[in-house]
Amino acid sequence: MLKDVSFGQYYPVESFVHRLDPRTKLLFVIAYIAAIFLSKNFYGLAACAAVLFAAIGFAKIPLRKIVRSMKGVLFLVVFTAVINIFFYRSEGARILWEWKIFRITAEGLIFSGFLIARLFLLVICASLLTLTTTPVSLTDGVESLLTPLKWVRFPVHELALIMSIALRFIPILMDETDRIMNAQKARGADFETGGPIRRIRAIIPVIIPLLLSAFRRADELGDAMDARCYTGGKNRTKYKKLRFAAGDFAMFVLAAALIAGVVLMRIYLGAPV
Amino acid sequence: MRIRAEHLSYTYNADTPFAAHALHDVTLTIEEGEFFGIIGHTGSGKSTFVQHLNGLLRVPSSMKKYRRKKPKKGEIPPPEPVLQVGQFDLTDKKTDFRALRRSVGTVFQYPEYQLFAETVFEDVAFGYRNFAEKKPMEHETQEAVKEAIEMVGLNYGEVRGMSPFELSGGQKRRVAIAGVIVTRPAVLVLDEPAAGLDPLGKQEVMDLLHRIHREWCRTVVIVSHDMDEIAENCTHAAVFSDGEVKYVLPPRELFRHEKELLDMGLELPLVAKLCLSLERQGIAIDCDFTEEDFIRKVLALPRQMRIC
Incomplete structure (x- = not known):
């Protein structure tokens, strides 16, 4: 019964995505989320989806794992979609059906479809991160990325320790x-x-x-x-040092290209409705 | 109740990369009235096996979703598993698992960690109330709880109102056992009942189990990795290794398999070791491997042999 909880769901196989530096994956996910929100039309989302499915392919994750992660947010997605289908309002929308305060418009349907696609992409992307990264390396990545905050006396190491x-x-x-x-x-x-x-x-x-x-x-x-005389983060060294490799730089380029592409599509191809 | 298992297999996390075969084609019969021991190294499948006995782990064919796989051409289908506990057929979808759990009491490893109620009384009454056909009268519950607590050798008047967390480790374990036997199960299964206790505590728990066996539960099954415990107490012992049953023997015959047992990471009972080394000195002692019997027979040896 408790096996269904897909937390810490790391899927152990050997793949390009698994080998990436956790920091790369974290940054890429952030960039990816930005790209999804920057997309104003289906072309942008299609580009995002293409990248995501390519990543799933490279990660050698079976599709049923992905489907399971989608199930978890199904309720939220359906709820959002239903609200939007009935209550979407905009000037000059083509009305298909109307009853009291409920109104279904063609634009409303398209917009709901857009939201559904967006939510699913977000969830799949996040679960791809946890499927391909062990919790330990994920916290290592977080700690390393938050290092600048140490300058303002933020207890980064302690936070990472609590997380791990x-x-x-x-x-x-x-x-x-x-x-x-x-x-x-x-x-x-x-x-x-x-x-x-x-x-x-x-x-x-x-x-x-x-x-x-x-x-x-x-x-x-x-x-x-x-x-064992643990006293906190000062002067501690790491057993496994994180290092960027060629694949990581390729991912940065890909992220930049994705964001640029999505922004261009947003400017030149217009909104879905 | 007689327990009969045939061709029982079990895999944890089947169809995932974490799949682990815990049982493989286990065939084993435990007769009514036995004080049965199951011995094996960590990960030998012994706990997995006993969790089948009250339906916490299910034979696949008893699950709602189960559909029999069609055998491929030219392939001999694996034999159908059999698992019967008394009148219950655990391979059947229609088994009444509640009734089964009432007749097969299970005490898990470190049972004191399952205590939760505010008082010892409430904790022991938990199982009694859960299994009652209809809501039991208060005096019935009190009677049953009192008997169970006295059975495990605690003073009812003294502990009934105490919080289970105020008790000592050994007392907590007794309360936990009382919480299981309060329904008077016909079969009592205990996973490592003496784990983590000091030698005296171990002996007390074993004595308690014998008393329960004599007076309340016809069949007792204990799981252990301690050979001495098994040799001292059991009528029969099954040796588990790598998810398979290697031997089912009365403990006194176990020592004949010294080498195999060592290979499985198990030690011989102390008495058996002594007998074997005496045998190498040319002194044969035919005893049933309980300490008492051994000492009696050693003392009965002719005097000159004893001095060496």
Whole structure:
């Protein structure tokens, strides 16, 4: 049951995308998101989609993994689309159907389609990042990218440490949850039937032991770090130093080209509606 | 209840890169009335096997979505798995898993970490109330909880109102066991019941299990990686390795497989080791590998042999 949660969903295969520097991937995702929001028409989105699907191909990620990540936001996407279909308003829109305050217009339909495509691209792009990057290298990347903030006394290293501990403990706590749920199921607990209130109540015998064990683990981890004289980020060196390679520079060029292309299409090809 | 498994296999995370075969074609019968031991190294599949016994892990054919795969041409289909616990057929979609879990009590590893309620009473009553056909009367619950707590050797009047988190480690474990046996299951399965206890605590838990076996639960199955524990306590032992059952023997015959056991990362029980080294000295002792029996037979040896 808990296996469906697609967090820390790293998919271990050997590929060009997996080998990229995490900083490159993070920056590329940011650039990509910018490109999606800069697109004002389907041509721009098509260019973005082409890049994304090429990346999926290079990353050797099976399509069903991608589809699963889309399922997670399906509700949000449908909700946004429905609202926009019924309430899209603009001057001179061609009305197809109207009832009280609900109005479906041709432009509204096109605009909703545009939003759906945009949302899906965003989600797929983000999940491609987590599918191809281990949590550890992701935090390394974040820490490295945030280094400039150290100049304003921002605790970058501590933040990265908190992130990596949190990420590291997610699978452990998931296992623990599974184990406790099994133990309570063996004592007749039922998590699958009943109304919402009953279900929430049914979770109590899981949450309490889980919280206790989380605190216990936190204590133990703190002691272990103390025992090894951990004092924070000052003068610490890295075991794995991040380095940019040729592929990374290629990605920067690609990102720049994508943004430039999208902006040009925005200027010369006009809006979808 | 008799437990019968045939051709049981299980794979974690099937069809993903993380797939791990935990059980492979396991065939094993546990007769009613046994104090059965399952022994194996970490990752040998022993815990996976016992989680099948109360349906926490399911035989694929009992799942709603299951459809039998058509065998390819010229391929012999693998034998159908069988898993029966008493009258329950666990390969059937229509199995009443609630009723099954009421008759097969399962105590997990470190069961004290599953305690959650405000008082010991409430925690032990949890399982009783969950499994009751209709809402039990308060005095029925009290009666059942009192008996269970007394069964595990705690003072009901003293602990009933205490928070389970105030108790000592050994007491917590007893409360957790009480929380499972409160429904009087016919089969009691325990995964590493003595793990993490000191030697005295271990002995106490084992004595407790024998008492439960005598008085409440006809069949007891314990999982362990400690040979001494198995040799001392069990009527039969199954040796698991790499997801397969290697031997099912009374513990006294285990020592005949010394070399194979060592290869599987298991040690011989201490008494068996002593017997073997005595045998190499030319002194044969035929005992059932409990410490008591061994000591009695050594003491019965002729005097001059004892002095060497």
